Amino acid sequence: MARPRVEFLFDFGSPNAYLSHLVIPEIEKRQGVKFEYLPVLLGGVYKLTNNRSPAESLAGIKNKPQYQQIETERFIRQHGIKSFRSNPFFPVNTLMIMRGAVAAKKLGLFERYVDEVYRHMWSEPKKLDDPAILRAALLESNLPADRLFELVQTAEVKDELLAETQRAVERGTFGSPTFFVGDEIYFGKDRLRDVEEAIAGSR
Amino acid sequence: MARPRVEFLFDFGSPNAYLSHLVIPEIEKRQGVKFEYLPVLLGGVYKLTNNRSPAESLAGIKNKPQYQQIETERFIRQHGIKSFRSNPFFPVNTLMIMRGAVAAKKLGLFERYVDEVYRHMWSEPKKLDDPAILRAALLESNLPADRLFELVQTAEVKDELLAETQRAVERGTFGSPTFFVGDEIYFGKDRLRDVEEAIAGSR
Numbered sequence: 001m002a003r004p005r006v007e008f009l010f011d012f013g014s015p016n017a018y019l020s021h022l023v024i025p026e027i028e029k030r031q032g033v034k035f036e037y038l039p040v041l042l043g044g045v046y047k048l049t050n051n052r053s054p055a056e057s058l059a060g061i062k063n064k065p066q067y068q069q070i071e072t073e074r075f076i077r078q079h080g081i082k083s084f085r086s087n088p089f090f091p092v093n094t095l096m097i098m099r100g101a102v103a104a105k106k107l108g109l110f111e112r113y114v115d116e117v118y119r120h121m122w123s124e125p126k127k128l129d130d131p132a133i134l135r136a137a138l139l140e141s142n143l144p145a146d147r148l149f150e151l152v153q154t155a156e157v158k159d160e161l162l163a164e165t166q167r168a169v170e171r172g173t174f175g176s177p178t179f180f181v182g183d184e185i186y187f188g189k190d191r192l193r194d195v196e197e198a199i200a201g202s203r
Numbered sequence: 204m205a206r207p208r209v210e211f212l213f214d215f216g217s218p219n220a221y222l223s224h225l226v227i228p229e230i231e232k233r234q235g236v237k238f239e240y241l242p243v244l245l246g247g248v249y250k251l252t253n254n255r256s257p258a259e260s261l262a263g264i265k266n267k268p269q270y271q272q273i274e275t276e277r278f279i280r281q282h283g284i285k286s287f288r289s290n291p292f293f294p295v296n297t298l299m300i301m302r303g304a305v306a307a308k309k310l311g312l313f314e315r316y317v318d319e320v321y322r323h324m325w326s327e328p329k330k331l332d333d334p335a336i337l338r339a340a341l342l343e344s345n346l347p348a349d350r351l352f353e354l355v356q357t358a359e360v361k362d363e364l365l366a367e368t369q370r371a372v373e374r375g376t377f378g379s380p381t382f383f384v385g386d387e388i389y390f391g392k393d394r395l396r397d398v399e400e401a402i403a404g405s406r
Contacts, residue, residue: 048265049264049265049266049267050263050264050265051264051265051266051267057260060253061252061253061254061377062251062252062253062254062372062377063252063254063372063375063376063377064252064254064377064378066375067375067377067388067390070388074397169265169266172266172269172270173266174264174265174266174267174270175267185270185273187270190393193396194277
């Protein structure tokens with residue numbers, strides 16, 4: 001049976017990407033696929049597309065932010081999510097932790113790094129753009145903080161995150177979370193049902 | 204069996220409301236309910252909420268308008284819709300035809316008026332904010348154009364559309380299409396599946 005390539009383009013700064021991250025394992029199990037996680041810098045995506053964060057674009061509009069909140073609560077209820085907490089330091093600059101994701105890939109620690117940094121961001125939320133707080137969080141998670149801090153300073157890691165971000169925009173990305181099933185793009189946590197149907201239909 | 208109240212807040216100017224209008228009969232049939240159509244003036248909703256049309260808010264953003272187009276094409280394909288044509292005169296000012304919907308209700312012609320005006324707007328698209336073109340379209344549809352033109356000038360009809368629009372905003376509306384199942388609000392044609400599940404779950 002042909003397995004479609006399924007990609008999840010994420011930035012730790014997006015709560016909707018975190019909520020998707022919590023639901024992806026159910027889909028992987030039901031469909032017998034693995035989502036490939038691609039780190040992209042959401043701030044870079046916004047700059048390259050002239051798009052803005054929901055926090056900015058919804059500001060000053062009546063009813064629309066409240067509706068997004070209703071939809072988020074529905075998603076949380078529907079999927080029985082218990083671990084989501086609003087991050088009181090939002091927006092957290094994610095440049096370091098996204099470069100860290102690229103670095104963790106090089107160290108063979110990518111999956112654990114993603115799970116742990118997501119936990120430190122949206123389950124037991126911390127101000128992860130403060131290097132001391134980030135360092136303590138990584139150490140608490142038994143991740144090699146010093147080695148990661150070294151790697152995120154290298155041109156190789158910086159360039160790789162930038163290149164992934166540029167490539168994402170070239171493929172049609174404008175925000176987070178973005179999914180690809182083969183070449184088909186899907187935007188938003190509310191598309192996960194369509195993503196799953198596309199996976200099921202492509203085999 | 205308790206039947207939930209299901210409402211569809213629409214403006215003829217929204218192509219996504221038209222696409223919803225085409226799919227609603229399938230849901231009505233499957234679920235044994237009738238959607239109650241409430242005319243609202245989308246321009247009024249935008250003014251009252253400080254929201255903007257997608258055409259305005261997506262202008263200048265890379266990839267996002269193209270993605271909306273992809274989603275519209277998916278919706279059309281998924282529901283086997285054959286009758287949708289882009290209106291070359293878009294945006295058409297809908298004040299007259301939305302007041303006309305209120306007037307048609309008073310004449311007991313609401314359902315036919317809605318079907319026909321939607322057809323003249325998005326299936327055989329015309330410049331319906333031109334009174335002569337509107338008049339010809341109504342006559343072609345065997346609707347009493349002169350009587351409708353008289354009624355849309357009355358304070359009663361004008362005030363009723365304004366009141367419905369204000370009430371919609373008080374209930375949480377910010378755009379079109381908006382649906383209510385009981386007190387639960389849903390926005391966008393892509394929510395019709397959730398709307399249907401809410402109907403099924405509320406009985």
